[in-house]
Amino acid sequence: MHKNFKNIDKIVYGKGAFNQIDDILAAKRDENDKFMVFIVDKYFEGKELADRIPAHAEDMVFFEDIDQYEPTTDQVDNLRDKILAEKGVPAGIIGIGGGSIMDIAKALSLMVTNEGSSQLYQGLNLVKKAGVYHMGVPTVAGTGAECSMTAVLTGPVKKLGLKCDWTVFNQAVLDPELLSTVDTNQWFYTGMDCYIHCIEAESGLYFNAYSKAYGDQALALCREVYLGENAGQNLENDEKLMIASLFGGLSLTYSEVGACHALSYGLSKILGTRHGYANCLAFYHLEEFYGDAVNEFKSMIEKHNVDLPQGLSKEWSEETIDAMAEVAYNLPHMWNHAIGLDWKEKWTKEDIKKLYRRL
Ligand code: NAD
Ligand code: ZN
Numbered sequence: 249m250h251k252n253f254k255n256i257d258k259i260v261y262g263k264g265a266f267n268q269i270d271d272i273l274a275a276k277r278d279e280n281d282k283f284m285v286f287i288v289d290k291y292f293e294g295k296e297l298a299d300r301i302p303a304h305a306e307d308m309v310f311f312e313d314i315d316q317y318e319p320t321t322d323q324v325d326n327l328r329d330k331i332l333a334e335k336g337v338p339a340g341i342i343g344i345g346g347g348s349i350m351d352i353a354k355a356l357s358l359m360v361t362n363e364g365s366s367q368l369y370q371g372l373n374l375v376k377k378a379g380v381y382h383m384g385v386p387t388v389a390g391t392g393a394e395c396s397m398t399a400v401l402t403g404p405v406k407k408l409g410l411k412c413d414w415t416v417f418n419q420a421v422l423d424p425e426l427l428s429t430v431d432t433n434q435w436f437y438t439g440m441d442c443y444i445h446c447i448e449a450e451s452g453l454y455f456n457a458y459s460k461a462y463g464d465q466a467l468a469l470c471r472e473v474y475l476g477e478n479a480g481q482n483l484e485n486d487e488k489l490m491i492a493s494l495f496g497g498l499s500l501t502y503s504e505v506g507a508c509h510a511l512s513y514g515l516s517k518i519l520g521t522r523h524g525y526a527n528c529l530a531f532y533h534l535e536e537f538y539g540d541a542v543n544e545f546k547s548m549i550e551k552h553n554v555d556l557p558q559g560l561s562k563e564w565s566e567e568t569i570d571a572m573a574e575v576a577y578n579l580p581h582m583w584n585h586a587i588g589l590d591w592k593e594k595w596t597k598e599d600i601k602k603l604y605r606r607l
Pocket of ligand 1: 290314351387392396398399524
């Protein structure tokens with residue numbers, strides 16, 4: 249069976265695209281209980297962008313703090329309960345922020361129409377009813393969450409996405425000007441999520457021409473942004489990085505991530521390490537999986553003077569490493585792709601623990 253991939257319905261891209269949000273929403277405002285919900289990264293509270301959010305009197309605006317933890321099932325359930333209790337079913341949900349905020353918006357759009365906790369829907373095609381209209385407005389580029397069919401949440405047992413056709417945004421608003429305030433480390437870690445998506449997509453079983461076409465373009469853009477003559481944070485590169493993120497996500501929808509993301513999920517679930525940063529910590533040590541790309545990645549770190557500590561595993565107990573390896577081992581789709589369908593014959597939890605000890 250081949251994937252039957254659901255794409256974003258509409259995309260607006262370019263400097264100042266943010267200013268078009270109000271017009272785009274106008275056509276949707278009559279649906280359900282006729283109000284919009286804006287989920288915005290707390291970073292923007294009190295900042296200039298907050299004044300530009302086109303919220304009408306009937307709308308709800310939530311500034312969500314995503315710095316303590318990556319998005320959780322509780323966080324989404326609580327927001328859903330509050331919205332339904334106070335105002336009913338929204339006409340639409342708009343997520344303004346990075347992958348964390350976009351995932352909250354995506355999950356919330358499903359949870360306002362589906363009963364029970366979002367924990368029940370972590371997995372593939374478990375969501376029972378279509379959600380409401382939703383829009384993604386990335387403010388840091390790299391995750392591909394703007395186009396993926398998953399909303400990644402951490403629950404009590406697992407870090408796993410709510411994955412189905414209805415998860416995909418109806419509208420993406422890609423305004424490169426929104427990236428200007430991202431600090432250099434974060435710009436690097438999230439941008440490397442895109443780079444690593446493409447490298448992992450091309451290094452395994454599920455790679456194909458569809459994935460390659462998008463992945464090659466995304467990698468070329470990443471190389472210009474991080475290693476080119478004009479490398480660094482500037483508007484021209486932000487325009488490129490925003491498209492790299494989109495194309496990296498599209499490359500991935502038709503392939504799979506691998507060893508790096510498996511290790512990264514273990515780090516995030518057990519230690520709360522942020523996704524992009526966790527990927528970077530792992531990728532640095534995965535030369536046997538990703539070859540020259542690891543050297544290229546190291547040259548990017550050097551060029552931008554990015555913080556990437558080593559020797560972290562010295563501080564981890566055996567139980568911690570064991571727990572992380574358990575999480576990583578239980579991502580069979582990633583190991584299928586990275587090692588092959590017979591990976592269980594070649595690869596053990598002990599092997600994964602050895603990788604963690606390198607960090
Ligand atoms: P993020 O959303 O976690 O944000 C990282 C930091 O950047 C935060 O401190 C945030 O406040 C700050 N920030 C965001 N925009 C800013 C701006 N314009 N100026 C200044 N600061 C800004 O970062 P991320 O790397 O985009 O997202 C990571 C999350 O995405 C993880 O939770 C991960 O699980 C998820 N993810 C989802 C998918 C998917 O397909 N759904 C794919 C990859 C990652
Ligand atoms: Zn990722």
